[in-house]
Every structure is written in structure tokens, then in C-alpha cells.
Amino acid sequence: MKILNLVLNAVILLSAMLFLAYVGYHYFDFGLFKTLPSGVSGFFLSAGALQYVALGLLIAAAIGKILLSRALKRRDAGTRPDGAVLR
Numbered sequence: 678m679k680i681l682n683l684v685l686n687a688v689i690l691l692s693a694m695l696f697l698a699y700v701g702y703h704y705f706d707f708g709l710f711k712t713l714p715s716g717v718s719g720f721f722l723s724a725g726a727l728q729y730v731a732l733g734l735l736i737a738a739a740i741g742k743i744l745l746s747r748a749l750k751r752r753d754a755g756t757r758p759d760g761a762v763l764r
Contacts, residue, residue, distance in 0.1 A: 699728035
């Protein structure tokens, strides 16, 4: 479960970075897509739907991370979901 936690951290980081790159490029005219070569940023800019995919992935991973962290805390405390203590 801890590996899943690390994977969710990576997904959150990458999707947030991609979404913020779109926001920075379209609204503020700076950011990651301005610094990358045009061949790389052209791919992302031609597929504008990727920004919504990144936003959806960010939200889903954040919800998954919250649920996973609750499960990890419960497991480390040694209790079941119904409140019974495991020994």
C-alpha cells in the first residue's frame, strides 16, 4: 500500500504540473510550455483536451490519496473499519 501511496504522489505531481503548464501558457503567457522546445510543447498544445484529462486525474488521485492515507492510518493503528481492535 505504501508503493501505491508513492504512485499517487507521482500522479498528483505530474498531472498538477501539466495542468499548471496549460494555465500558465493560455492565461499568463509563461510557464513550462514556453521553455520547452516547440516540438515537445506543440504536441501538448495541439491536444488541448489533455488539460482536462490532467485535471481529472489530479482530482481522482487526490481523492484516492485521501482514502489510502485513511486506510494506512487505520492499519497502523491496528483497528478494523468497524472499530474492533486487531491483536
